[in-house]
Amino acid sequence: MQNFTVHQGVVATLDRANVDTDQIIPKQFLKRIERTGFGQFLFFDWRFLEDGETENPDFELNRINVKGASILLTRQNFGSGSSREHAVWALDDYGFRAVIAPSFADIFFNNCFKNGVLPIALSEEDVEELFQRAEKGNPYQLTVDLENQVITDGQGFERSFEVDASRRHNMLHGLDDIAQTLLHEDKITAFEEARG
Structure with a gap:
């Protein structure tokens, strides 16, 4: 998993709740059985017209000023529904490093941390302000500093956010569940050797 310390990126807005x-x-x-290649299918039914090939010009992520965006700004209850980890894989593969919303579905929220995508919960008022700023920016950029737990835009917006200390540590060091286990590889090997 790629570590996350400080990330500056273009913001794409998805002005929809309960996605x-x-x-x-x-x-x-x-x-698919691998974790990669899902980005091309992200928001597929919204991004493309019925032919499945032509980009929908009305969909937010197809706007030219957000091409290459790496921060997704959206509304409450993002990631609800089934527990598919593929949703985070698709966001990551598309290039998103962070998702900002007032709230997230619990399983999706947890899956983000396990896959190197930082979910940031801000108040609805702060999210609304970011939407307004993003509409004026062309493109609009944010800097997400996980180490100091702060978001800034260099234009007067600065908000702190909270991340559980353990999750923060793992994101800063790029440790997913497997990498955390491998930190104890010598102890695991010693245990296995002792058992014969």
Whole structure:
């Protein structure tokens, strides 16, 4: 998992509440067995017209000023629905390093930390202010500093956010569940050797 310390990136806005995991990554694309390659299917039913190839010019992520965006700004209850980890894989593979919203579905929130995507919960008022600022920016950029737990835009917006100390440590050091286990590889090996 890629570590996350300080990230500066373009903000893409998704002005929708209750975006569920089937909207993030539709079920027909879940047949892959690897974690990569899902970005091309992110928000597929919204990003493309009915032919499945032509980009929908009205969809937020298809705007030219947010191409290459790495921070997603959205509304409350993002990631609701089924517990598919593929939703985070799709966001990550598309290039998003952080998602900012007033609230997240619990399982999605946890999956973000396990896959190197930082979910940041801000108040609805702060999220609304960011939406307004993003509409004026062309493109609008934010800096997310996980070490100091602060978001800034260099234009007067600065907010702190909280991340559990353990999750923060793991993100700062790029430690997913497997990497955390491998930190104890010598003890595991010694235990296995002792058992014969």
